[in-house]
Amino acid sequence: MKWETVIGLEVHTQLTTHSKVFSGSSTAFGAEPNTQASAVDIALPGVLPVLNKGAVERAIKFGLAVGATINRVNIFDRKNYFYPDLPKGYQISQLAKPIVEFGSLKINVDGEEKTIRITRAHMEEDAGKSLHEDFHGMTGIDLNRAGTPLLEIVSEPDMRSSAEAVAYARALHNLVTWIGICDGNMQEGSFRVDANVSVRPVGQAEFGTRREIKNLNSFRFLQQAIDYEARWQIETLEDGGRVQQATVLFDPETGETRMMRSKEDAHDYRYFPDPDLLPVKLDESWIESIRAAMPELPQAMRERFQREYGLSVYDATSLTSQLDAARFFTDTVSLAGEAQAKLVANWMLGEVSANLNREEKNIVDAPITPGLLADLIKRIADGTLSGKLAKQAFEGLWAGEGGVDAIIEARGLKQMSDSGAIEKIVDEVLAANQKSVEEFRAGKEKAFNALVGQVMKASKGKANPAQVNEILKKKLGG
């Protein structure tokens, strides 16, 4: 039987506010335990939450970025459960009336575009942290994270493979960091993914029973966990078993998922509207001012690169997969001239990206700047550097040897375009390689390339290849 995997994702993004969602405590990461937990965060009796405008603004930004409905009136609810890192005994969240509903995001997998629907995005507060190391058999509680604003983004079950799920998660990660509502730091837990996975026979209309994989904090784990889970479900069903609804955890060590709780133990959260918080009413003019300040989004920028610069879908997608890279590209193009956009793209996706990968660096930490890359592109465009020599010049730039012209001078990289000098080398090469000349005259085309190679070698790679070809043809033809 052929099976189809069905995936929906719930992503918790930590919003980039300075203060918490319902209190004036700092949200900075890495502080001493409980030094950023105020009376509201630790839920002392008598305290009241006051909503952070910055968190609401970021949620609106997201809604606008995914073309969603922004609910002009939205409501906070209490989600009740007991756990020591949740001091109030409930988490403030949004259930029936979230701030954002009905958006979508486009993804690209193997050159195919697909739209993933976003069901909703709601504001909520994070819980604290439980440390289960040994405190004389007790658990340590750090409430610094309690009350940190989150936007939980829930997709429809529109993905059909782990590759699509990863593409969606990456596109979402790119978008939230692009519009600046989340720092995207997955190690610090700023972007956490839960995956709902089910399988069904191809052609069946109803969904299978799903299991939810909790808290995946890397794209690699997301892919591995979904692949393992889907395979496990298919094997279970093929062996005549049944999949029970459950919450599971992924163990990166073993690459397996294991049950955390079954449906019977599923939480009964007894949601109800939080009486401490009034309905949030959004002003039309506020939404419009947020809309007006929105940056050009990755999708729009990608389409513009294709249209204005004639870049391929792949190149345009790669260049807009991260805001810093996109900025580097547009800055370089504006310095080197729009006519060189394609060349800039080739260099960024070639040498620049290879060097960054090798050194595991982000583009903002690269030793090369848009100004330097633009200078290099100009020297290629005006014929000073051949492609091969440009690579050597690039090495010099990366190593911090100075400006492009200084490197060309110091490394002696200037392309030889003096036809007299090239002709001299060609003559020498022809004289020294009579055998190749005879082969070429006898009809062996390959011998021509061998001669070009010899000339390039004799010029130490500096002869202008187009001129070499031309001169060789003339001499051999005559």
Added chain:
Amino acid sequence: MALTHQDVLHIARLARLRVSAEEAETAQTQLNSIFGLIEQMQAINTQDIEPMSHALDVAQRLREDKVTESDQRNKFQTIAPAVENGLYLVPKVIE
């Protein structure tokens, strides 16, 4: 709708309330009489009335995104039963 004895025990467990069999019985009677009241209210036609989420017809006030709290950990922890290295200590719970 009426609550069974089992429902009452379930709700008590969710709320982490320890109730004796006797208390559960009293609670069952009392809760069911509240349900009676709710049923009475539900008989009213509310078709064209927008549901309210709050008793007050005003909107939530928003706070500027500024850090206004300072560290008061030492004060807070004087009333905690057990602390260590700045952490609150609680009986071990692993889900």
